[in-house]
Amino acid sequence: MSPNGKIGADAVLAKGWLGAHKWLLLRRVSQLGILALFLIGPWAGIWIVKGNLAYSLTLDTLPLADPYVLLQSLLAGHVAEKLALVGVAIVIGFYALAGGRAYCAWACPVNMVTDLAASLRRRFGIKGGARFSRATRYWILAMTLVLAAASGAIAWEMLNPVSMLHRGLIFGMGTAWAVILAVFLFDLFVSPDGWCGHLCPVGAFYSLIGKTSLVRVKAAQRSACNDCMDCFVVCPEPQVIKPALKGAGKGIGPVITASNCTNCGRCIDVCSKQVFGFGLRFNNKVADNAPRGETAALGNRP
Amino acid sequence: MAVTSNNQSRRQFLLDMAKTACGVGVFGLGLGLYTRQARALPPTAIRPPGALAEADFQGACIRCGMCVRDCPYNILELARPEDDLATGTPYFVARKIPCEMCEDIPCVKACPTGALDHQLTDINKAKMGLAALVDQETCLNFLGLRCDVCYRVCPAIDKAITLERTHNVRTAKHTMFLPTVHSEYCTGCGKCEKSCVLDVAAIKVFPVQLAKGELGKHYRLGWEEKKKAGESLVAPEIEHQYNLPEGFKYEQGPGLSGEAVAPHAAPAAPSGAPRALHGDKL
Ligand code: SF4
Ligand code: SF4
Ligand code: SF4
Ligand code: SF4
Ligand code: SF4
Numbered sequence: 001m002s003p004n005g006k007i008g009a010d011a012v013l014a015k016g017w018l019g020a021h022k023w024l025l026l027r028r029v030s031q032l033g034i035l036a037l038f039l040i041g042p043w044a045g046i047w048i049v050k051g052n053l054a055y056s057l058t059l060d061t062l063p064l065a066d067p068y069v070l071l072q073s074l075l076a077g078h079v080a081e082k083l084a085l086v087g088v089a090i091v092i093g094f095y096a097l098a099g100g101r102a103y104c105a106w107a108c109p110v111n112m113v114t115d116l117a118a119s120l121r122r123r124f125g126i127k128g129g130a131r132f133s134r135a136t137r138y139w140i141l142a143m144t145l146v147l148a149a150a151s152g153a154i155a156w157e158m159l160n161p162v163s164m165l166h167r168g169l170i171f172g173m174g175t176a177w178a179v180i181l182a183v184f185l186f187d188l189f190v191s192p193d194g195w196c197g198h199l200c201p202v203g204a205f206y207s208l209i210g211k212t213s214l215v216r217v218k219a220a221q222r223s224a225c226n227d228c229m230d231c232f233v234v235c236p237e238p239q240v241i242k243p244a245l246k247g248a249g250k251g252i253g254p255v256i257t258a259s260n261c262t263n264c265g266r267c268i269d270v271c272s273k274q275v276f277g278f279g280l281r282f283n284n285k286v287a288d289n290a291p292r293g294e295t296a297a298l299g300n301r302p
Numbered sequence: 303m304a305v306t307s308n309n310q311s312r313r314q315f316l317l318d319m320a321k322t323a324c325g326v327g328v329f330g331l332g333l334g335l336y337t338r339q340a341r342a343l344p345p346t347a348i349r350p351p352g353a354l355a356e357a358d359f360q361g362a363c364i365r366c367g368m369c370v371r372d373c374p375y376n377i378l379e380l381a382r383p384e385d386d387l388a389t390g391t392p393y394f395v396a397r398k399i400p401c402e403m404c405e406d407i408p409c410v411k412a413c414p415t416g417a418l419d420h421q422l423t424d425i426n427k428a429k430m431g432l433a434a435l436v437d438q439e440t441c442l443n444f445l446g447l448r449c450d451v452c453y454r455v456c457p458a459i460d461k462a463i464t465l466e467r468t469h470n471v472r473t474a475k476h477t478m479f480l481p482t483v484h485s486e487y488c489t490g491c492g493k494c495e496k497s498c499v500l501d502v503a504a505i506k507v508f509p510v511q512l513a514k515g516e517l518g519k520h521y522r523l524g525w526e527e528k529k530k531a532g533e534s535l536v537a538p539e540i541e542h543q544y545n546l547p548e549g550f551k552y553e554q555g556p557g558l559s560g561e562a563v564a565p566h567a568a569p570a571a572p573s574g575a576p577r578a579l580h581g582d583k584l
Contacts (some may be wrong), residue, residue: 041371055366055414063414069364073415076361084364084414136322143330147337153360155337158389163365167380167390171367174382 007122007230010272023265030106038170053107053166055084063087068205069163072148072156092209098263100210104196104203105264109165113180114196117187118236130191134198134239134260141201161195162202193236196262207259217261217268218279219244219254225275231267241267245275253284337388343509344386347393348431348490350378351401352410352422356509362417365390372412375402396492396507401430403457403491426458431490432513433463433483433505441504443479446470452494452505453481462487463494481505485514 011020018025038056041047049058055065065087070080095103104111120126144156157163161179168176183195196203219225222245231245232238240258247253268276343349343356350369353359369392370378377394381387392409394401403425410418422428433452435441442449443465456463465479481494483505492507507513528534 050371051366051368054364055368057368057414065414066364070415073361073364078358078362078415078417080362080364080415081413081420087414133318133322135319136326139322139326140329143326147330147334148361151334151337152357153337153388154364155333157365158333158337159383163390164383167365167367168382171370171380172382175384176382179383 007233008270010228011230011270014272015274020269023269027106027264028112031109031112034107035109035166035169038166042170052163052170054163055087057083062090064091067092067209068202069154069157071205072144072154075145075149076152076154095206095209095213097214098210099213099215099261100206100208100259101203101262102210102213102215103206104200105262108162108202109169110162110180110183110200111196113165113184114187114193114236117184118193120188121192122233126188129189130194132191132198134237136198137201137204140199141204144201156201160202162200197236203260203262211259212281213259214280215263216279216281217244217256217263217265217276218284219256219275220277220279221273221275222246222248222254224273226273228272230270230272231276234266234270236264236266237261248286251286253286255279255281255284257281257284345506345508345512346395346397347381347385347387348396348401348492348507348509350392350394350409350418351403351407351425351428351430351489352413352418352420353430354417354419356511359391359417360388362415363388363391364415364417366414367392368412368414369409369418372408374404374408375399377401378409394492396431396490396495397503398496400492400496400507401428401489403428403489426487426489428489428491429510431492431507432485432510433488433490433492433494433507434513435481435483435505437504440500440502441481442499443481444504446472446476446478448479449499450479450481451497451499453479455493455497457491457493458487458489462489485510 008020014020037049037058038052041050049056050060051057053066054069055063057063063083063086065080065084067088070084070088073080147155159179161183164176165180168174168180187194187196191198219241225245231241235241237258237260240256240261243250243252243258244254244256263278265278268278337360349356349359350373354362365380367380367390370380377399378392379394381389381391381393383389387393405425407422407425407428410420410422413420435444438444450465453459453463453465462484464482464484466482467477467479470476470478490507490510494505495503495507498505524535
């Protein structure tokens with residue numbers, strides 16, 4: 001960890017405050033910007049975007065639709081109109097390139113809530129709590145799909161915090177705030193990164209879309225790593241870092257290929273040694289960055 | 303020893319999986335039951351025009367609110383978690399603000415999923431709900447007064463709602479104009495409920511399945527069947543036989559015996575005093 005114990009302090013020394021918060025700032029601009037686009041209609045009467053994250057129409061021409069909700073609708077026995085299907089195709093195409101869980105880090109409004117919980121957790125040194133498998137989200141995802149097919153209703157939307165928050169902000173919150181508060185408290189006191197990292201089926205679904213996505217974070221300079229562990233501490237999915245950062249000896253390339261990486265770029269920010277950067281999934285040769293060279297022969301990993 | 307620890311960790315893994323699966327399963331069951339319940343649309347919540355039947359609607363509506371946005375009269379709302387219907391789905395409350403029955407039906411056009419059926423192109427064919435005059439004790443027209451407001455505001459006046467005339471027995475010399483809804487034409491727009499002059503409306507719009515009765519499937523109406531067949535279905539048609547004691551006559555009207563009937567004998571008014579003094583006020 002950084003000398004004075006503060007995560008990312010080394011990075012601030014090395015790159016300056018802005019340099020050490022670049023991706024975080026860009027991400028907040030993106031999250032708030034998306035929200036603002038949705039809100040400027042109802043608040044100021046400037047209709048650039050109508051709808052919400054389930055489906056929206058931008059400038060009355062560009063349809064965007066949430067593939068997860070529409071899949072549930074399909075399983076419930078309803079085939080949507082053409083515009084929604086076009087919207088689904090655009091969204092899947094985009095996240096298949098940009099990294100599925102980029103949705104979580106760059107678009108989802110709940111991320112700001114859980115990020116806040118995570119940073120408070122770090123600041124006040126709240127440790128421990130319930131730990132359960134990160135695979136739980138896939139079980140929940142499967143459950144929601146089975147439930148849609150069995151009940152004929154998009155049942156998960158009855159309490160999905162993601163759509164509740166976004167819809168609530170745009171169309172009126174009601175008691176949805178209680179659900180969001182529950183998510184916040186759960187992450188803060190019960191389980192670290194509990195919601196986004198373990199439970200949320202929306203994130204699980206987008207991670208599947210992004211399984212083979214083009215844009216990936218890469219530990220290109222991993223030989224420069226000084227083991228400060230800051231990236232592991234800030235990363236909401238720390239398990240994805242290890243193979244790429246420490247796998248040179250095992251013949252694993254420097255690209256973070258695990259689809260649960262949210263492409264948030266925090267690891268890039270907090271690293272004082274400039275180990276990480278955004279890149280493409282190709283050029284994942286061990287040799288690139290393994291000066292020891294002995295593993296180069298193992299070549300590309302998919 | 304590696305084998306045992308491997309076995310152990312595999313057993314632990316399977317155990318963890320089973321636990322997670324059970325937990326998620328129970329959670330799903332609860333959510334499923336909850337969803338079932340929410341399917342009973344509360345009587346005040348009316349879906350926008352073209353909405354599919356409630357069970358289908360909950361599988362089709364993705365809660366995007368495009369219909370809400372494109373309604374020029376801002377009548378629609380998305381249900382909040384505390385409301386009694388599926389979270390995020392659109393509805394309106396007629397007594398608060400009724401549907402204006404736009405000719406181009408923008409709400410339907412805006413719906414990206416077809417949860418509002420795009421086949422609906424004539425708003426007069428919409429079936430958002432069905433109006434019913436539910437309280438005959440307070441409806442001014444039923445009291446023998448003339449109000450007619452619900453009748454006059456109806457966009458399908460004289461089709462969806464008519465004033466049926468009947469004799470006012472209380473005054474014995476006036477007519478009552480009873481607002482009567484005809485399900486074939488009522489769109490459920492709710493204008494009648496909205497404008498009923500009472501503190502609590504006597505005419506209300508309900509989801510169709512609540513307002514509409516249904517004959518038994520086996521039921522046939524003799525006169526309709528006769529019309530369809532062009533002749534009586536009982537052949538030969540039997541003339542009704544009257545077996546009344548001598549000197550008695552059917553008084554129920556000319557329909558049965560064919561004979562002219564003596565006017566119903568009014569109870570004799572107490573002699574002398576004018577009628578108005580005997581409680582027969584207007
Ligand atoms: S690996 Fe880096 S980019 Fe991916 S989730 Fe972790 S911190 Fe974010
Ligand atoms: S028909 Fe017109 S007033 Fe009625 S719900 Fe649709 S858009 Fe609104
Ligand atoms: S536009 Fe259609 S899918 Fe969207 S909220 Fe309205 S009815 Fe539901
Ligand atoms: S709801 Fe009332 S006003 Fe609307 S069509 Fe039916 S009877 Fe007429
Ligand atoms: S507006 Fe109300 S009180 Fe008047 S006739 Fe209609 S139902 Fe009766």
